[in-house]
Each structure stands twice: as structure tokens, then as C-alpha cells.
Amino acid sequence: MWRVGTVVALHDETATARTITLKVPDWPNHVGGQHVDVRLTASDGYSTVRSYSIASAPGPQGRIELTIERLPNGEVSPYLAQELAVGDRLELRGPIGGWFVWRSEQTEPIQLIAGGSGIVPLMAMIRSRASAASTAPFRLLYSVREPRAIFYRDELQAQSDRGHSVSITYAYTRATPKDWPRPPSRIDAALIANTTWPSNLVPTCYVGGPTSFVESATDLLIAFGNGRDKVRTERFGSIGERK
Amino acid sequence: MGTISRGFTGRRSSTDAKLPSGQYLTTDFPVLSAGPTPHIPLDRWEFVIDDGTNVLRKWDWKSFRDLPTDTITVDIHCVTRWSKLGTYWEGVSLDTLLADVKTDASYAMARSYGDYTTNLPLKDLRNNQAWIAFRFDGEDLAAEHGGPARLLVPHLYFWKSAKWVRGITLMHHDKPGFWESLGYHIYGNPWKEQRYSDDV
Numbered sequence: 001m002w003r004v005g006t007v008v009a010l011h012d013e014t015a016t017a018r019t020i021t022l023k024v025p026d027w028p029n030h031v032g033g034q035h036v037d038v039r040l041t042a043s044d045g046y047s048t049v050r051s052y053s054i055a056s057a058p059g060p061q062g063r064i065e066l067t068i069e070r071l072p073n074g075e076v077s078p079y080l081a082q083e084l085a086v087g088d089r090l091e092l093r094g095p096i097g098g099w100f101v102w103r104s105e106q107t108e109p110i111q112l113i114a115g116g117s118g119i120v121p122l123m124a125m126i127r128s129r130a131s132a133a134s135t136a137p138f139r140l141l142y143s144v145r146e147p148r149a150i151f152y153r154d155e156l157q158a159q160s161d162r163g164h165s166v167s168i169t170y171a172y173t174r175a176t177p178k179d180w181p182r183p184p185s186r187i188d189a190a191l192i193a194n195t196t197w198p199s200n201l202v203p204t205c206y207v208g209g210p211t212s213f214v215e216s217a218t219d220l221l222i223a224f225g226n227g228r229d230k231v232r233t234e235r236f237g238s239i240g241e242r243k
Numbered sequence: 244m245g246t247i248s249r250g251f252t253g254r255r256s257s258t259d260a261k262l263p264s265g266q267y268l269t270t271d272f273p274v275l276s277a278g279p280t281p282h283i284p285l286d287r288w289e290f291v292i293d294d295g296t297n298v299l300r301k302w303d304w305k306s307f308r309d310l311p312t313d314t315i316t317v318d319i320h321c322v323t324r325w326s327k328l329g330t331y332w333e334g335v336s337l338d339t340l341l342a343d344v345k346t347d348a349s350y351a352m353a354r355s356y357g358d359y360t361t362n363l364p365l366k367d368l369r370n371n372q373a374w375i376a377f378r379f380d381g382e383d384l385a386a387e388h389g390g391p392a393r394l395l396v397p398h399l400y401f402w403k404s405a406k407w408v409r410g411i412t413l414m415h416h417d418k419p420g421f422w423e424s425l426g427y428h429i430y431g432n433p434w435k436e437q438r439y440s441d442d443v
Binding site: 004047098 | 247253265267277357358439
């Protein structure tokens with residue numbers, strides 16, 4: 001069934017991405033990692049639907065957050081990332097998906113690997129962990145083009161400072177902060193070996209990002225000894241936008 | 244009509260008329276998988292039809308590739324809402340693979356390397372509707388798209404076209420596969436928009 005959410009807040013994450021906070025009556029709570037379908041309808045009745053990961057933890061308020069990266073030539077994302085205003089209404093269906101999720105009953109080590117906007121469902125898992133007061137050990141390896149492309153920077157920093165509960169490694173592919181030890185490059189075997197959980201701890205791994213990123217990160221995780229059945233993926237590819 | 248999105252105009256194109264409701268056209272070939280891409284050497288590949296207890300038919304790569312093949316040009320529709328028109332495949336018809344199988348089963352579970360499963364009525368695999376495809380656009384099927392071979396059942400949402408397929412188990416009763424156990428529709432007809440388990 002479709003529900004109508006009302007935009008209650010907007011927040012720019014980066015120059016090209018923003019977070020939309022929606023109040024949704026009768027929202028059935030979600031788990032970190034799930035997504036929603038969003039339906040836009042033009043005044044002549046034309047409508048189109050895209051799927052977006054939920055960024056927020058489940059909560060009692062009937063609020064959800066989506067972070068939308070504006071894609072060049074997109075049909076929907078420029079509307080959501082630029083046009084949409086507080087007070088506007090959006091049709092939503094969900095939550096959807098029962099595989100790429102972290103549930104608070106999970107106590108094993110968790111390895112999150114994000115490429116670009118692939119951070120969004122992983123952030124929902126990190127937030128779910130905090131709101132459930134879980135002590136499951138989390139590590140995040142977050143690959144971005146450049147420092148200013150990081151989503152949720154302050155909040156990630158706070159999570160990481162809080163008793164080292166979530167340990168975070170950034171990897172930059174185009175430009176690094178000043179004096180950064182690793183030159184700009186894609187994630188590789190050495191980075192996986194040095195920053196992710198040893199495979200003998202049998203972590204559950206969640207990898208989110210563009211298809212080529214996910215393919216290479218999962219291959220590296222498996223070469224590092226992680227079981228295929230321990231690696232869950234969410235590939236964005238060029239899905240979601242009309243070419 | 245649903246809630247109007249203030250200021251949204253959208254794009255329309257003449258091809259939209261050929262698409263099932265809720266789909267949009269893509270010209271590339273997105274990849275969606277729940278886990279890592281398996282890489283299966285051809286000398287270890289096999290395809291097995293069983294009834295849950297006994298192996299009924301079995302092929303290795305060579306005997307499979309000795310079977311007659313079809314070329315197939317079809318539109319495909321992914322539940323994540325992209326559709327791709329006129330995709331070009333080569334594969335072996337399930338009619339050929341099931342030809343000598345005597346069964347009164349009504350359902351099938353397709354099984355894949357990497358442990359993916361998806362369920363279908365057996366009649367949806369017969370009558371020139373389903374293939375084990377090993378070539379796409381004239382090239383060997385890439386691993387990320389399901390190679391060496393994948394099921395191709397284009398009249399259903401594309402998650403039913405199991406990548407890395409390794410066999411089919413015949414069943415008397417329908418049983419949900421991987422995505423069907425995780426909130427997706429048990430049958431998945433794109434023309435009826437049977438996306439999620441609560442769609443009729």
C-alpha cells in the first residue's frame with residue numbers, strides 16, 4: 001500500500017546530495033538497510049517510481065530519512081535533491097527488503113564497506129546499532145572521491161569517538177585531505193587486510209555502492225578469506241535513473 | 244491518480260507504451276545480486292534436473308552445449324523498475340531439457356551456484372517460454388550477469404531468471420525461493436505488477 005509522507009526537514013549532505021526527513025502516518029517500522037519506493041506524479045497523471053535506501057534508524061516517531069544523490073540527467077533525483085520543499089508530500093511504499101539488513105539481535109562483528117552513496121543503507125545500520133544500544137563490533141570502510149563528498153561526516157565522527165564503538169576508515173579515490181598517508185586510489189588487497197575484520201572472526205559483511213565497486217570489494221573480501229555466504233551486497237549501478 | 248508532486252513534470256517517451264506499469268526504460272544492463280559473483284569453471288559446471296530425491300537428467304558443459312540452441316530476442320523487466328527492450332540471447336530451451344522427463348510435478352525450484360533459489364510453476368518453464376542462456380549480445384555471458392549460464396524466463400520479473408543456474412528441482416507444491424521468502428511476490432508477473440508479497 002502507498003502512504004503519503006510530508007517533508008518536515010531538508011538538509012544538504014554534500015554539494016550534490018541532500019537528506020529529506022518525512023513524517024509518515026502509520027509507518028510500520030523498518031530495519032536498517034531496507035528501502036522504500038517513492039512515487040512522483042505529474043499534474044497530468046504521469047507517474048514514475050524509484051527505490052531509495054532509508055538512512056535513518058527505526059524510531060517511534062513515524063519519521064524516516066532518505067538521502068538522495070542528484071544524478072546528472074536523472075528524471076527523479078534532481079527533483080528530490082533540488083525541487084522538493086518542506087511541506088511537500090511524497091508517496092511511499094515500504095519498507096522493502098529482508099536481506100541487506102542488520103537486525104539488533106545480531107552480535108557478531110559487522111564489516112560495512114561503502115562506495116559513495118552506498119553509505120546510505122549502511123548508515124541506517126550504524127544508527128540502528130546506536131538506537132538499540134547494541135555492542136556489536138562494527139567497522140566501516142568508506143570509499144569516496146574526495147573529503148567533501150563524505151555524507152554524515154560529523155555524525156560518523158561522533159560514532160567513532162564514542163568508545164571506539166564503530167571504527168571508521170576513509171579511502172579516497174581522487175583527492176585526499178592534506179598529509180593523508182595513502183595516495184588517492186581505489187580500495188585494494190592491502191587496505192582490506194589492514195582495516196577490515198580478520199576473516200577468522202567470521203564477520204558479516206555488507207557492501208553497498210556502484211556495481212563495479214561492489215564487484216571488486218566483494219572479490220577482495222573473499223580473497224581475504226571471508227565466506228561467500230557472509231557477504232551481502234547492494235549494487236546501485238546506474239539503476240534508478242533513465243539514460 | 245495519486246498525490247500530485249508539486250513542480251514535477253517527468254519525462255515521457257514513445258517507448259513507455261510498451262512497458263508494464265511502473266517500469267522505465269534503460270539502455271544499459273544494471274546488475275543486481277544479493278551477494279558475491281561466483282566464478283564457475285566450465286569443467287566443473289553441471290546442470291541437474293531432479294525431483295528432490297533422484298537425479299532425473301544431468302549435463303556437463305560439453306553435453307549441454309551439444310544440445311540444439313535458440314536465439315531469443317525479448318524485453319526484460321526488473322522488479323527494481325528498469326526494463327530493457329529487445330535483448331538478444333542464445334540458449335537451450337527448457338522444452339529440450341525437459342523433453343524426456345516424466346513427471347506429475349507442477350512447480351520447479353531453480354537452484355544456482357552461490358545458493359540462490361527461485362520458484363516457478365513448471366508450466367512457465369515449458370512451451371517456448373524459458374531457456375538456459377549462455378550468450379548475451381553475441382558474447383559469452385559475463386559472470387556478473389549470471390555466466391556461464393542463467394535461466395531466462397522473460398515473461399516474469401527478472402529475479403526469476405536465476406543467474407549462475409545449476410539445476411531445477413521439480414516439486415508437487417509451490418515453495419518460496421530466496422527473494423520470495425524476503426517479501427517479493429510468489430509469481431512475479433510484470434504485466435500485473437506483482438512485485439511484493441502483498442500485491443495481488
